[in-house]
Amino acid sequence: MTAPDSTPPPNVPRACPITPVLDIVFSRWTTPILWTLHHHGRQRFVELNRNVGAITPKVLTQRLRQLERDGLVVRTYHPEVPPRVEYEISPLGLSLAPLFAALTDWSTSHLPAVERARTAFDSAGP
Amino acid sequence: MTAPDSTPPPNVPRACPITPVLDIVFSRWTTPILWTLHHHGRQRFVELNRNVGAITPKVLTQRLRQLERDGLVVRTYHPEVPPRVEYEISPLGLSLAPLFAALTDWSTSHLPAVERARTAFDSAGP
């Protein structure tokens, strides 16, 4: 409802401005990974693999690469005899903390309403 | 890094507490839909279909059903000769506004850093 639009609407109205962020922050598995790194601190690959949940090494690697590329996670390679690799949150990754906090807040205060809406909807028209 | 854990770690560490919210708020197309409803106000199905972007009626219906079931969107059916259905954001849906604002803020202040991280990463190891 704010300003009508600086670009009237030629044809494709830019859907919504936060869409690009979603691919960065809310791709599947990224929040569990960031959460685990934030709460368990620096971890090696296998630890992470255990702590995050039911994730396979392949997918974990994919997501870690993406997070590393986006600068949210720092990967440290130690060239030792069994190789050792450690992952930790970057400052940029930590900048997401207030966002996640806001999400948690919304969850605690409004998730019950969602649950109620669901049961109401489901009991209305089976 | 906060408390080590009230539940030591029996086996499955609950991945991260915001995961359930993501399915509610950040399923694909939900943010463009909510955004459009928020900025263009109450709309009928076809308007919405045009305003949201490249979405097909089928998918739009699916997402609208989900949003309605979760209580984020209100659907009003007018039994007229050509049927008329209108969609609008509910108060519960509007409660997401601060969250989206936080997301927008993070985007404006940190997206450039992500871009830089990406180019740095890409130019490092081709």
Next chain:
DNA sequence: CAGAATCCTTGAAGATACTG
């Protein structure tokens, strides 16, 4: 240990009709 390679399955999304 930290992945890379391979194959496979699934499910969401798109395209295209059709209907009350």
Next chain:
DNA sequence: CAGTATCTTCAAGGATTCTG
């Protein structure tokens, strides 16, 4: 108009195996 009904595609995700 506001969807529903099918059909098809396609890529993410999972399972498994292998290696520097």
